[in-house]
Amino acid sequence: MGELSVIYKHILVAIDLGVDSAKVALRGAALARAYGAKLSFVMVEPGIGDSSLEEIELGLDLSARIQPKRQQMMAEFISDNVDYPVTGQWLMSGEMNRQVNKVITATEADLLVAGKHMDHRWFTQHTGQSLAGHVISDLLLVTLETS
Template sequence: MPCYKHIIAGLDLSDESSQVLERAGDLARACGATLSVAHVIEPLTFAYGGDMPVDLSEVQEQLQLKAEQELRRLCQLVKHPVQQEHVLVGQAATELHYLAAQENADLIIVGSHGRKGFALLLGSTSNSVLHGAGCDVLAVLVRQPTTPDN
């Protein structure tokens, strides 16, 4: 089986994102592949229905800046160099599909919480990325951090 050449890790910036990035870095290192990371911010006009008479552009810019800072922090933890960090605005699956096509990526890696039943029917980002991707998609099962109460 041929190795991958360009891997994009789609990160939601949750506490579990480091698990996804670690797996992506390990695979990129094993294949000698280029590694890029991406986070997609949903536009506030979509998130709030678009009918609020409030200018949300400053809030959107703050979200973008915070996402860029968090991606930078996460990329410092991975043991493989990250070629590019992308913060995109739109619908996650659509933006990751578009980015993969633009960057000629041959693998998208996303995290999955392993939802079943009704939660799966409501849809998940990893499921949306899988359907319609023009390249392979790897869903990494992320584990919730254990605490003494668990």
């Protein structure tokens, strides 16, 4: 086949550290290798908008307490599963579409790779809205087995 007509320069991979995240990470790394692109990862944790009323009333900010551990887990996941240089790792908190778009803008990523279960649930978190209608870059959905 001829030369690739579309060249991606920065690929952002959305993960959630679930069992299927390795498949998504490997697909992103393979694409980055094929294009000679930068590779970054983003994981979006639920923010206060996703917390229950009881958690808010009790003043529990769970994200502040677990963030260092989640960052370590994310770094270990990437180290264990990706054999391509990683430019950046972003652990965000809040509404997924908004946070992913912030990282896309900050990194100038031109392709987002995310997973999608065959039963139409979004892999990177269960949200009421799909990424497809809201991301500001190209989007590749990796089909995952339904659990």
